[in-house]
């Protein structure tokens with residue numbers, strides 16, 4: 001994994017920092033983010049649009065993957081947009097000085113209050129997800145004297161090879177208007193009829209942790225043919241196509257991601273070819289990568305506590321975090337690489353089950369993990385935890401959420417403070 005090394009003390013070094021020092025300074029559990037890697041990934045996507053598509057597009061970092069003020073500041077500095085899905089993400093971005101014009105806002109059930117907030121804030125693109133949302137948004141925009149840019153979320157019907165729970169592009173989805181069922185065209189007609197909405201284009205997102213470019217190419221083709229149909233039926237050529245995110249990353253050696261700019265290279269070629277066939281101007285393209293920007297740029301550090309051996313059955317190695325800071329093993333059966341970060345010279349000794357500290361038997365971070373001999377006080381690192389970890393963290397069992405540190409060239413700074421016990425009880429009456 002990039003950004004990982006071992007120093008002369010046999011300590012794990014991440015983003016240039018000795019992680020045992022980070023654990024000492026900031027405590028555990030601790031999310032550690034490699035800022036250089038995040039910036040590189042953002043640049044790679046931005047440049048891929050410049051290099052392969054003449055710059056006619058925008059990368060919108062899908063901030064559900066990891067949202068805090070610092071990440072919006074970084075995205076702004078790197079000249080990319082963001083995708084937001086809640087008032088909380090939008091508020092955080094605005095607080096960080098992020099320009100809402102560069103935000104693409106999603107949601108399958110936006111409340112009136114949320115829509116009013118989007119209009120007030122001047123969000124650049126609202127991705128409409130239901131007929132009644134178009135009605136409500138149009139009415140509200142009229143009252144507020146606004147004319148927001150909108151995209152329509154469509155289901156292109158592509159089934160990407162990924163985990164069932166995170167597959168969203170098919171017809172049986174709570175998101176969007178299905179092309180095959182005629183809903184998409186109906187939504188286009190409705191949106192075009194609304195005096196206070198500016199229909200800019202269409203959006204789709206076919207799933208997550210996808211390694212193959214073919215589903216993206218195939219989706220682009222379907223979406224372009226739909227734009228052509230819209231042009232024929234309504235006389236309007238919608239100028240924007242948002243292809244969502246979903247590019248896969250490496251969690252373990254079973255995962256084989258390709259360089260992230262490869263997606264844009266292949267998709268650009270396809271878009272060029274299909275648009276030429278359809279004699280259609282190439283659309284402005286938006287991409288929404290989340291996981292691939294921050295996922296491998298993050299690790300989590302835990303201190304090992306009690307160890308329970310059940311002879312002939314299993315050894316449990318318990319850490320001071322668990323499902324509250326990493327719900328993915330429970331949610332998706334997600335797998336990770338683990339490192340004994342303070343004793344990187346020790347050889348693997350035995351298979352153990354890494355258990356969390358929550359009152360749930362299922363609170364397990366990894367089963368049959370090959371670790372060196374270890375004991376209380378040792379430091380365990382879990383790799384590729386930058387995406388959908390901090391953002392999915394909870395206070396189950398009233399466990400405070402860990403701190404997040406950003407490390408750049410070996411220098412660490414706090415991005416999110418560790419929650420205190422007072423924080424946990426702050427809203428209780």
Ligand SMILES: Cc1ncc(COP(=O)(O)O)c(C=O)c1O
Pocket residue numbers: 062065083106204205207208209244245246247288289290291292
């Ligand atoms: C609409 C939309 N865009 C982008 C993303 C980001 O996907 P990923 O983090 O896999 O790149 C998601 C993830 O669920 C999504 O729903």
